Amino acid sequence: MEGIAGETAIEEGEPRRTDPLSFIVKAAVLLPQLALPTGFAYFSVTRDMEAGGIGRLSLILLLIAALIALNLGIAWLQWRRFTYRVGEADIRVESGLLSRSARSVPYERIQDVSLEQKFVARLLGLVEVRFETGAGGKDELALAYLSQEQGEALREVVRERRDEADGVATDAADTAEEATINTQEQARPLFAMGPGRLFTFGLFEFSLALVAVLAAAAQQLDFLLPFDLWDPDFWMQTFAGPGERIAGAGPVMQFVGVMLIAGTLVIAGMVTGLVRTFLRDWDFRLDRTAKGFRRRRGLFTRTDVVMPAHRVQALRFTTGIMRRRFGWQGLKFISLAQDSGAGNHVVAPFARDAELLPIAHAAGFTPPPGDTAWKRASRAYRIITAIAEAGALIALGVAIEIALFVFEIDLFDGQEWAALIPVAIGVAAGIWQWFLWRYERHALGTTQIYVRTGWLAPALDIGRRVKLQSVEIAQGPFARRFGFATLHLGLAGGKLAVPGIPVDRAREWRAAILDSIATSDFSELV
Amino acid sequence: MRIGMTDQEADFIAAIQPGDALTQLHPNHEKAMRVQGIGFAIPVLIAAAVADWFAPIFPGAIFLVVLGIAMILILRLPHRRFAARGFAMSDDRLRVVRGLLFRSDTVVPFGRVQHIDVDRGPLERYYDLSTLTLHTAGSHNASVHLPGLNHDDALAMRETIRAHIKRESL
Numbered sequence: 001m002e003g004i005a006g007e008t009a010i011e012e013g014e015p016r017r018t019d020p021l022s023f024i025v026k027a028a029v030l031l032p033q034l035a036l037p038t039g040f041a042y043f044s045v046t047r048d049m050e051a052g053g054i055g056r057l058s059l060i061l062l063l064i065a066a067l068i069a070l071n072l073g074i075a076w077l078q079w080r081r082f083t084y085r086v087g088e089a090d091i092r093v094e095s096g097l098l099s100r101s102a103r104s105v106p107y108e109r110i111q112d113v114s115l116e117q118k119f120v121a122r123l124l125g126l127v128e129v130r131f132e133t134g135a136g137g138k139d140e141l142a143l144a145y146l147s148q149e150q151g152e153a154l155r156e157v158v159r160e161r162r163d164e165a166d167g168v169a170t171d172a173a174d175t176a177e178e179a180t181i182n183t184q185e186q187a188r189p190l191f192a193m194g195p196g197r198l199f200t201f202g203l204f205e206f207s208l209a210l211v212a213v214l215a216a217a218a219q220q221l222d223f224l225l226p227f228d229l230w231d232p233d234f235w236m237q238t239f240a241g242p243g244e245r246i247a248g249a250g251p252v253m254q255f256v257g258v259m260l261i262a263g264t265l266v267i268a269g270m271v272t273g274l275v276r277t278f279l280r281d282w283d284f285r286l287d288r289t290a291k292g293f294r295r296r297r298g299l300f301t302r303t304d305v306v307m308p309a310h311r312v313q314a315l316r317f318t319t320g321i322m323r324r325r326f327g328w329q330g331l332k333f334i335s336l337a338q339d340s341g342a343g344n345h346v347v348a349p350f351a352r353d354a355e356l357l358p359i360a361h362a363a364g365f366t367p368p369p370g371d372t373a374w375k376r377a378s379r380a381y382r383i384i385t386a387i388a389e390a391g392a393l394i395a396l397g398v399a400i401e402i403a404l405f406v407f408e409i410d411l412f413d414g415q416e417w418a419a420l421i422p423v424a425i426g427v428a429a430g431i432w433q434w435f436l437w438r439y440e441r442h443a444l445g446t447t448q449i450y451v452r453t454g455w456l457a458p459a460l461d462i463g464r465r466v467k468l469q470s471v472e473i474a475q476g477p478f479a480r481r482f483g484f485a486t487l488h489l490g491l492a493g494g495k496l497a498v499p500g501i502p503v504d505r506a507r508e509w510r511a512a513i514l515d516s517i518a519t520s521d522f523s524e525l526v
Numbered sequence: 527m528r529i530g531m532t533d534q535e536a537d538f539i540a541a542i543q544p545g546d547a548l549t550q551l552h553p554n555h556e557k558a559m560r561v562q563g564i565g566f567a568i569p570v571l572i573a574a575a576v577a578d579w580f581a582p583i584f585p586g587a588i589f590l591v592v593l594g595i596a597m598i599l600i601l602r603l604p605h606r607r608f609a610a611r612g613f614a615m616s617d618d619r620l621r622v623v624r625g626l627l628f629r630s631d632t633v634v635p636f637g638r639v640q641h642i643d644v645d646r647g648p649l650e651r652y653y654d655l656s657t658l659t660l661h662t663a664g665s666h667n668a669s670v671h672l673p674g675l676n677h678d679d680a681l682a683m684r685e686t687i688r689a690h691i692k693r694e695s696l
Contacts, residue, residue: 057626090688101645104684106691109640135640336663469664472632480629488639490664497666514633519616521637521691522663 015083015094021124022145023079030071038064055264084143086157091131093141105141107162108523109133114157115148131158134336134492134522178221190293190359191285191348201350202274203283204323211269218261286347288362293333295347304394307345310525311336312363314463315491317356321456331356333363334494365462370449375439378483381500384431393426442498444509447516449489451498463489463496469524475507489513544569548612548623554653555611555674559604567596613672615683622662622672624633634660634670636690643669644680656680660687 016121064280074097082095089105111134126145193201195457214493289312291306314334323329330383331348347359359368400419404407435455443450451461469490479485485506487498501509531665572664573590581588606626614621617637650656650673657673659682 098651099645099647100651101640101643104645104688105641106688108691135661135662135668137639139661141641161544277527334569467677469638469662470632470634470667470670472630472667475629475632477627488633488666490662490667492663493665497668510633514619517635522640 006521013207015085017083018079018143019126019145019147019150020079021126021147022121023076025124025145026075026102026121026125027072030075031068032070034038034071037165038067056523068464086154091141091158093143098275103141105131105133107158107164109519110158110162113158115151120144129154189285190216190288190362191284191286191351191355193281193350197350198278198281198284199274202277203270204320204328204350204415205273207267207272208268210272214268216264232436233387246275282484284349286359293347293363309332309336311361311363313467314461314496315360315363315365316494317460317462319457319459322349324457327352329353329356331359334491362460364447365464366445367462368445368460369447372443372445372450374443374450374452375505377435377440377442377498377500378482378484378502379437381479382433382437382481384478385500388428389433390430392428393429395423397421397423397426397442442501444512449496449509450514451496461496463491465513466520468491468513468517469522470512471510472505473510475503479503530603536578538587546624548621550607551611551613551674552653552655552676552679554655554676556608557605558649558655560600563596563600563604567600572594578683608674609648611674615686620670620672620683621685622670632667632670634667636662636687638662639687639691642684642687644677644684646677658683 042064077097078095081097083093085092090104091110092102092104094102096099111130112132114130114132116130117127121128123145123146127148128142128144130153131141135414138458143151143154184335279299281297283302284297285293285295288309289306292306292311294304294306296302296304311332311337315333316334318330318332319328326351328348329352330346333345333347335345348356358365373409397420400422404419432455437515439452439455439458441450441452444465447465449463449465451463453459469492471490472488473485474488475485483503484500485508487506489496489498489499497505498509531623570588571592574589576619603626605641610626611624613623619633621631621633622629625642640663641663642657642668643661646656654677656675656677656679657671657672659672660670660677662668662670663680
């Protein structure tokens, strides 16, 4: 093409197209997709060939050719209408035939430029240029395809522009940091778990779900077993030895049998928990290196993850119903999503408060101070949620009961009370809301935001106000009528929301958080 | 396409900046929503007519009811939705308000914008409208859409936001 004569010189401002050859790559991808419907059409015609003869076949072939031509034509037009421009402050892409879309990506937001070559593209010497921004994933900008030299030149230009925009010389700092890493590597880990701790942890990882599944399976599949699982005699013989049956002690025997089965299931659950924990968290070690937090764990598959400290967006303290009673907690980092897939990293799965504190500090967070002004969700929100949850279930149960009574259906095998189970669950759900009202809290600190959720196993989220991306106040019809809202905070790599917050407080918080956000630009955070 | 702002665009930006008052979307947005509603209603009406033909009740029972609902949705709903929408652009943030039954009031600070899209489908092009989309790094509100802007206004807003990003990080 004439427009891209000077291959390496990326000129400013003028719109350019992608490499003409990229049309061939797209066609190469497109044609196999057309093969299936084409083949289908072909066979459906040849099957009743006798009827139409050769004239009809040629008509079909013509149609197929037209179909291919149409698709290629559209692809060509799309290629014609796709232009990009390397501007002074941003990269712009315009595309689309009927629907036009224009995207502007400022250099300040481009974290990296990657060149990708798939098979066909590689044969033709083309590259796909991808621009990585904080938005991540599908919303990122990609130019498919440019010639290799052009792609590389573009990458250079963008990197230069970005560094100009950032005004930081990063290389020197990086090597200095690297040196400190090596010296620090030997130091004491920030957090580690030995076999003893793992054992305790494993006991709390008791798999209730597994026990339930096993119990259900045993009931369903007991015909497969060579003995009767539910027969106490069998268990007595097995454990006490043959010939020692105690005659006449039926109920006691049955009780013992049930206890034995329950015991077996509990042991199975415990062993599963232990094995899983040992496999996953063997030799767990978290280090604070200059590059960030480095976590290593695993027995057979050992993983080694580095999370840059400045990318930690929020902390999540978790616990369990039982482990909480013994003072055990876990800590997760919510981090920018593009770091190794999941945005959610366990940094200390099972630890004491005193062990978690240094980790939180190292990430730049502090736990809520003693005088934090904790707030509850609005009463109206709790009452309406309770009515909605409990009301629906209770109504369902009552309706079933009435229907059974009126139409005299024997649905539950004579045990009509079974229809009242939804009523019981409904009542429980209503009471649950009352406990949630008592235990769920949120608070806004000077630099952080705290959200505590759950009753029996409460979790605490701590977010930095400056690290939030957007603030939304959402209200349904009831919320508007009774003056509460859900405050959604845009958090990179995770979700943070305060449901049922009184709407005035939501507005107040939003104003305060937005003022915090406005003090810094995204490029200073990442 | 132009980069520089005309006086008219500058006036527009100045007009929407101060205070908390919401700016309404372009009136064409309401028309576009109505056309969209009609496009959605036609296949439903055809289905209703067919059902009416075969149903063993008196003729028109289904079709007229569906037609009535469709008329309400086409005549009344676009206006109410339009009235419920609005935006406010200040020095460093964009506020987008939408929703009739489920209201949502979102603020995106320019300092958190990753990239900016200006999209327009065929219908929007006919009415000279655009949808401005701000992409953020957050999982919630990863992209905040503001439809129903006059195309030139959308471009002007994009320039303002982009210029802010540049200024901010220097």
